[in-house]
Amino acid sequence: MASRDAARLLLSRVRGPAGPMLRSFSAAAGKPVHGQRKAPVRMTTEEAFVKTLQMHGIKNAFGIIGSAMMPISDLFPAAGIKFWDCAHECNAGMMADGYTRTTGKMSMMIAQNGPGITNFLTPVKTAYWNHTPLLLVTPQAANKTIGQGGFQEVEQMNMFKDCVCYQEEVRDHTRIIEVLNRVIEKALHCSAPAQINIPRDYWTQVVELPLPTGVKLERTGGGKESTKRAAEILSQAKFPVILNGAGVILSGASEQSVKLAERLGAPVCCNYQHNDAFPGDHPLHMGPLGYNGSKAAMEMMSKADVVLALGTRLNPFSTLPCYGIEYWPKDAKLIQVDINGDRIGLTKSVDVGIQGDAGLVAEQLLEQLSPEAGKSGRAEREALVKEKKAAWAAELESLDHEQDDEGTTWNQRARTAAPDFMSPRQAWRAIMRVMPEEAIMSSDIGNNCAIGNAYPSFSSPRKYLAPGLFGPCGYGFPSILGAKVGNPNVPVVGFAGDGAFGISVNEITACGRGDWPPVTMVVFRNFQWGAEKRNTTLWYDDNFVGTELNKGVEYAEMARACGLKGVKVQSVEQLEQALSSAIEGQMKRGETTLVEVLLNQELGEPFRRDAMKRPVQVAPINASDMCE
Numbered sequence: 092m093a094s095r096d097a098a099r100l101l102l103s104r105v106r107g108p109a110g111p112m113l114r115s116f117s118a119a120a121g122k123p124v125h126g127q128r129k130a131p132v133r134m135t136t137e138e139a140f141v142k143t144l145q146m147h148g149i150k151n152a153f154g155i156i157g158s159a160m161m162p163i164s165d166l167f168p169a170a171g172i173k174f175w176d177c178a179h180e181c182n183a184g185m186m187a188d189g190y191t192r193t194t195g196k197m198s199m200m201i202a203q204n205g206p207g208i209t210n211f212l213t214p215v216k217t218a219y220w221n222h223t224p225l226l227l228v229t230p231q232a233a234n235k236t237i238g239q240g241g242f243q244e245v246e247q248m249n250m251f252k253d254c255v256c257y258q259e260e261v262r263d264h265t266r267i268i269e270v271l272n273r274v275i276e277k278a279l280h281c282s283a284p285a286q287i288n289i290p291r292d293y294w295t296q297v298v299e300l301p302l303p304t305g306v307k308l309e310r311t312g313g314g315k316e317s318t319k320r321a322a323e324i325l326s327q328a329k330f331p332v333i334l335n336g337a338g339v340i341l342s343g344a345s346e347q348s349v350k351l352a353e354r355l356g357a358p359v360c361c362n363y364q365h366n367d368a369f370p371g372d373h374p375l376h377m378g379p380l381g382y383n384g385s386k387a388a389m390e391m392m393s394k395a396d397v398v399l400a401l402g403t404r405l406n407p408f409s410t411l412p413c414y415g416i417e418y419w420p421k422d423a424k425l426i427q428v429d430i431n432g433d434r435i436g437l438t439k440s441v442d443v444g445i446q447g448d449a450g451l452v453a454e455q456l457l458e459q460l461s462p463e464a465g466k467s468g469r470a471e472r473e474a475l476v477k478e479k480k481a482a483w484a485a486e487l488e489s490l491d492h493e494q495d496d497e498g499t500t501w502n503q504r505a506r507t508a509a510p511d512f513m514s515p516r517q518a519w520r521a522i523m524r525v526m527p528e529e530a531i532m533s534s535d536i537g538n539n540c541a542i543g544n545a546y547p548s549f550s551s552p553r554k555y556l557a558p559g560l561f562g563p564c565g566y567g568f569p570s571i572l573g574a575k576v577g578n579p580n581v582p583v584v585g586f587a588g589d590g591a592f593g594i595s596v597n598e599i600t601a602c603g604r605g606d607w608p609p610v611t612m613v614v615f616r617n618f619q620w621g622a623e624k625r626n627t628t629l630w631y632d633d634n635f636v637g638t639e640l641n642k643g644v645e646y647a648e649m650a651r652a653c654g655l656k657g658v659k660v661q662s663v664e665q666l667e668q669a670l671s672s673a674i675e676g677q678m679k680r681g682e683t684t685l686v687e688v689l690l691n692q693e694l695g696e697p698f699r700r701d702a703m704k705r706p707v708q709v710a711p712i713n714a715s716d717m718c719e
């Protein structure tokens with residue numbers, strides 16, 4: 092009642108005694124509508140917080156329960172917010188990333204102050220480089236005692252400073268809505284995680300506040316001059332190549348990107364780990380650039396006289412030479428489109444930089460292209476696209492084994508030691524034969540997953556979850572759980588190496604509970620931290636330090652002990668059969684299955700040829716010098 096009265100009072104103030112209504116207010120009670128002025132409402136700070144979440148449609152929270160967040164989690168069921176209580180906050184954060192990346196809807200991470208929040212560090216930075224708009228809620232030790240080192244205190248703002256696009260601490264309980272709303276909007280506008288830090292003694296206060304109006308900033312299609320110049324350059328190009336980045340996925344620009352490519356007759360490469368940034372069944376799709384990417388994409392890129400980098404920050408790792416091919420066309424004109432102007436020209440000199448939304452910019456460019464655009468050398472280019480794609484597909488189909496660098500013999504020894512086991516590539520081909528067309532897949536950091544980057548393509552975006560450029564082991568499993576939460580009717584399959592899976596394995600204790608959706612998880616078993624072992628074979632003379640995993644561990648059995656399905660396979664036939672029946676079990680019987688795939692210990696290309704070098708010995712290290 093009190094709030095209605097307040098609303099009436101405010102309305103009459105705005106209207107004035109007889110004048111026209113200056114602003115309209117939505118009803119104080121009822122659905123919080125975004126974009127409408129609201130009347131103040133008397134409520135608790137936790138009610139205010141939850142109403143603001145509702146207003147932004149945030150329906151999923153991932154974390155582990157703790158007393159400092161309980162005032163709001165208590166309201167989650169009533170609010171229609173599902174709290175996914177995970178086994179580890181690190182996994183909870185990766186789940187939030189998987190959920191939001193595959194749905195385009197914001198989710199939140201929330202946990203106990205101190206140790207709960209410190210566990211979020213890795214996934215928040217991961218989400219940052221995946222450009223995922225997430226809400227990070229960090230309840231904090233109370234103002235009353237902070238600084239006394241009482242209980243669960245840590246510098247929660249400093250800790251995330253470099254991991255979020257925006258962070259703000261609530262300074263007064265009456266500012267709770269203002270701050271939360273701003274944090275959510277920053278995350279959306281910057282497409283990155285943003286943090287609200289809230290001292291726990293600000294809960295359970297009574298405030299009288301209006302819900303926020305909300306600012307939905309319209310994205311732009313770039314500046315007039317820059318789009319005009321870019322369209323001119325593209326119109327005159329003899330061999331235009333497009334590089335689609337995450338921005339194309341995030342802005343939902345598939346259609347515009349296809350139109351632009353078709354108009355220009357330009358082959359389209361996907362940026363590293365963004366295999367779903369262009370439809371895989373399109374004739375101009377070339378596949379991913381970068382580490383273990385598509386040779387066809389690299390060959391086309393090397394021929395470009397104009398590159399349109401659409402929705403990408405051109406991360407330096409993503410365009411490194413691969414397979415010994417220096418494909419980046421240094422003399423080509425470069426047009427870079429990014430929503431974040433700070434990242435334009437950061438890694439490569441650009442001829443035209445356009446700050447804007449990938450889809451809107453693509454539309455602008457299409458409108459401004461000259462009638463001649465794309466005509467020069469079109470038939471030859473299209474023929475070359477066909478030829479290179481076919482050649483790469485055939486090569487990929489024929490590749491069974493990994494190469495040893497000159498002077499090293501690891502792969503040859505690995506094959507001899509386990510002649511009955513599959514190689515990573517044999518396993519990947521078997522997997523690709525049974526993956527459903529519409530499936531969402533996740534990947535992890537590791538050698539087997541990296542080899543796999545060459546294989547999948549997707550007919551639509553938001554289908555490929557790779558860990559991205561923060562490169563955390565332990566992404567594949569939790570991210571696919573998050574993807575399934577957001578896409579319950581789509582088959583999902585996660586992939587991880589046995590070491591990386593071990594980092595996230597505790598989630599098998601959580602994900603078998605009643606309302607958790609079923610997933611299929613493939614674990615590549617080679618009993619080693621393979622990617623690091625590869626570095627050791629190449630630069631450290633097989634001096635294996637910390638690269639061996641426990642052969643006694645049985646992951647499929649562990650899954651079964653947690654009430655899930657678990658199956659261990661060794662041959663191509665077994666793998667195909669087990670994976671297809673696991674996916675069928677996921678979709679028809681609600682079963683979560685872990686497929687443990689025994690592989691030989693072959694190892695593909697190392698991640699960092701660019702950063703590694705042979706050590707030299709100057710002052711030898713000797714155990715006898717160790718002090719007691």
Ligand SMILES: Cc1ncc(C[n+]2csc(CCOP(=O)(O)OP(=O)(O)O)c2C)c(N)n1
Nearest residue numbers: 537538539563564588589590591620621622
């Ligand atoms: C959290 C984290 N710890 C360590 C690393 C370094 N690292 C990168 S790849 C890798 C090995 C992964 O081993 P595994 O998951 O078994 O996959 P494999 O390489 O054997 O296929 C390690 C330890 C990392 N990227 N992230």
Ligand SMILES: [Mg+2]
Nearest residue numbers: 588589619621
């Ligand atoms: Mg391994």
